[in-house]
Every structure is written in C-alpha cells, then in structure tokens.
Amino acid sequence: MLGRDVLKEDEATLREIIRSIDKKLDYALRDGSEGGERNFTLHLVMQRSEANVTLSIDDLKAAKNDLVRRNEIRQKVKRMRDHMNDTSFLNDVLGTKAARLLKQSSKPEEAFQRQGFRRLPKR
Numbered sequence: 001m002l003g004r005d006v007l008k009e010d011e012a013t014l015r016e017i018i019r020s021i022d023k024k025l026d027y028a029l030r031d032g033s034e035g036g037e038r039n040f041t042l043h044l045v046m047q048r049s050e051a052n053v054t055l056s057i058d059d060l061k062a063a064k065n066d067l068v069r070r071n072e073i074r075q076k077v078k079r080m081r082d083h084m085n086d087t088s089f090l091n092d093v094l095g096t097k098a099a100r101l102l103k104q105s106s107k108p109e110e111a112f113q114r115q116g117f118r119r120l121p122k123r
Contacts, residue, residue, distance in 0.1 A: 010060050014042070017063070017070065021078050022046070042077065049084035052078060 025046050032041035038057040052074055062068040
C-alpha cells in the first residue's frame with residue numbers, strides 16, 4: 001500500500017471483512033490522506049465496475065476487537081458493492097418488488113386474449 005500506516009494485521013482484518021461479503025470482490029489499498037485525518041482509500045473492483053471507499057485507519061485498527069466498528073466497515077463496503085451490482089441506476093418509484101409484479105401482470109395470457117367482434121347470423 002502507498003499509505004504506510006496500515007499494518008499487515010490490519011490488512012488481514014480488512015481482507016476477512018471483504019471476503020465475508022463477496023469472495024470475487026478484488027480490492028487495492030491506496031493512500032487517502034485528506035487534511036489532517038488518518039484515512040486510506042479502498043479501491044474495489046468487480047467485473048467491469050470500480051468504486052472507492054474512504055475508511056479511517058483508527059476504525060480499522062479498532063475493528064480487530066470491536067464488533068461494532070467491524071460491522072460499520074463491513075456495511076460501508078457492502079453498500080458500495082451493492083451499488084456496483086445495481087445495473088439500473090434509476091430504480092422504480094414503487095420499488096423493485098412492485099415493478100416486478102407490474103411487469104409480470106402486463107404480459108397477456110392466452111386464455112384472456114380478446115376475441116374479435118363477430119356478428120351473429122340472421123335467423
């Protein structure tokens with residue numbers, strides 16, 4: 001890593017967190033010192049999608065023993081991975097479940113297709 005502050009043990013903790021989310025998710029650590037804070041950038045790559053997540057070095061060090069901090073880091077990474085997986089950038093206003101139901105209901109079924117208008121023969 002370019003940032004010298006992340007130790008091997010911290011990197012192993014981060015690898016465990018990332019592997020618990022998705023085993024196919026590739027990552028790289030980058031230097032992310034913005035201002036006076038001790039941060040690093042986690043560059044995530046999955047198939048053709050790429051994203052960056054900024055994490056605190058102190059949070060990563062505390063994640064070894066503190067399950068709350070570990071879960072916060074996991075949620076940040078998972079949220080970004082889910083955003084990378086999201087193929088449609090504009091979600092339906094009703095939500096994905098309602099959109100799927102509407103899409104299925106719009107397909108015509110054979111039994112309910114409308115017959116053409118026919119006149120009855122005169123008697």
